[in-house]
Every structure is written in structure tokens, then in C-alpha cells.
Amino acid sequence: MSRILTLVCLCMLAASCASTNGSTPISTDTPANHLNRLVDASEGDSLELEGATWAVERSYIAASGRLCKRLRGSSGQLRVGCRNIAREWYLRKPLTHGGPGSAGVSTLRNTDTGGASANTGSNSVQAVDAVSVDESETVDLEDIDVELIETGADSQVQDVITPAADVPAQSLRVRENENLWRFSKRVTGNALNWEKIAQFNQLDNARSISAGQHLRVPVEWLVPGAGN
Structure with a gap:
């Protein structure tokens, strides 16, 4: 029994050494x-x-x-x-x-x-x-x-969307613990529209929004029930 236990310990030690000496690639997260x-x-x-x-x-x-x-x-x-x-x-x-x-x-x-x-x-x-x-x-x-970078690089973004008086838009409230990405996912059905919403509201910094703030979103972008 003691011999088997000794062999198991030696195998575990060898495996540990091999893992330490090996090169571990960078993995997700x-x-x-x-x-x-x-x-x-x-x-x-x-x-x-x-x-x-x-x-x-x-x-x-x-x-x-x-x-x-x-x-x-x-x-x-x-x-x-x-x-x-x-x-x-x-x-x-x-x-x-x-x-x-x-x-x-x-x-x-x-x-x-x-x-x-x-x-x-x-x-x-x-x-x-x-x-x-x-x-x-x-x-x-x-x-x-x-x-959108607050250092001025946002001026390089092409096809900037700016609010226009003749574009029907709805004012929607940012919820608790909601960043611009999640706000876009909720109201338009596509989180990737966050940048268009930032441009439409002339936000210089995507992280500047806070709970309770109202953002205007063109009606044609909204999913049914977005205002609820």
C-alpha cells in the first residue's frame, strides 16, 4: 500500500514540475x-x-x-x-x-x-x-x-450621425447599472448601435451616461416596447 502511495506522489510531483517548466499560452480571460x-x-x-x-x-x-x-x-x-x-x-x-x-x-x-x-x-x-x-x-x-474617445479622436469617426429637427426621436431613461452598450441592446435590440446613439446625442465620452439620464433615440431604431 505504501509503495502505491509513493508512486502516486511521485507521478503528481513529476506532473507539477512539467507544468511549471512548460510555456503556458495566453488564454481567454x-x-x-x-x-x-x-x-x-x-x-x-x-x-x-x-x-x-x-x-x-x-x-x-x-x-x-x-x-x-x-x-x-x-x-x-x-x-x-x-x-x-x-x-x-x-x-x-x-x-x-x-x-x-x-x-x-x-x-x-x-x-x-x-x-x-x-x-x-x-x-x-x-x-x-x-x-x-x-x-x-x-x-x-x-x-x-x-x-468615442474624449481626447478628440472622436472627430475622426466617419459618417457621424447628428440630431436633426425633422427626425422623429423618443427620449428614453437610462436604467440603474446600465451602460451605453446595454441601453442600446434594450431599446434597439442591437448592442452595437451604442455608437450611433452616442453620436446622435453628441456624447464625447461613451461612459459619461448615468442612471436617470434621458437619451434621444430615433423612433425608427426602436424595438416595440422600448419605452416601457
Whole structure:
């Protein structure tokens, strides 16, 4: 019996050593709060995260209101690192991309398959394994770099929608614990319309809304019962 127990312990020890010495790839929602370099990293810095080299392309506030940092790997792959309410950092789902030259302000659009992609000029950034905008999955799409930036970069957004006197619109109240993404999902049926709503209401900062605030939404965008 003691020999069997000894063999089991030795096998567990060997497996533990192999796991420690191996290189672990960055996976979806990997907690990165133990890496202070990600917390303190600025644009242009290079980081070693779990065996891979990542360059910080920029920091931004996502539509979710989270502080996020866009990271590009040595092979051109993209990741998004975001800070949650507990001030812990997490690496979000991987992104495919149109190449290292893709740049500019992105805008989300629906795809034919029901997913979402962000266009940046002739290139595109598409969310992987996020073909639905159900509430359970919006946390990843919310953190894609598509927010209206309060530093003036929002002036680069093309096809800006501005309110017009002849456009029928309804004033709707923002609910408790509702950000612009969730507000758009509730009243228009599509969370990806948050940017159009921000532009229509001339919001410079997507995270500036609060519970009780009223936003005007064109009637033609509304789903039945949106005002309830």
C-alpha cells in the first residue's frame, strides 16, 4: 500500500514540475493582475506575458466603462487587456486582424452571420468566438476598441450621425447599472448601435451616461416596447 502511495506522489510531483517548466499560452480571460507590468505599461512598452512578447498599442476607455489596453504580439496577433471592478487585469479573447498596418478609429457593424467586426479603413478586426450579442457574451465585445474617445479622436469617426429637427426621436431613461452598450441592446435590440446613439446625442465620452439620464433615440431604431 505504501509503495502505491509513493508512486502516486511521485507521478503528481513529476506532473507539477512539467507544468511549471512548460510555456503556458495566453488564454481567454486569463487573470493578469499578478503582472504589475501590465498595470504600469504605457503605449509603446513591450511586455513578456506568460511566455509571449506583447507591445502596448494604446490605452482607452471601452464602451463598458473599463480601462483597457490593446496589445499586439510579436506575430501580429491582438489581445485586449482590461481592468475589472476589483481593479484586476484580464486578457480578453484573441482578435484576428487585417495586419500590423491597421489603424484608425474603428466602428462596429453586424456581419451576415450575426457576429460583429470592426472596420478600420480597408482592414478589419473581428471578434473570435463571439458571434452573438447575447447579454452573457457582451462583456468581450464591449471591450473592443470602438469607444468615442474624449481626447478628440472622436472627430475622426466617419459618417457621424447628428440630431436633426425633422427626425422623429423618443427620449428614453437610462436604467440603474446600465451602460451605453446595454441601453442600446434594450431599446434597439442591437448592442452595437451604442455608437450611433452616442453620436446622435453628441456624447464625447461613451461612459459619461448615468442612471436617470434621458437619451434621444430615433423612433425608427426602436424595438416595440422600448419605452416601457
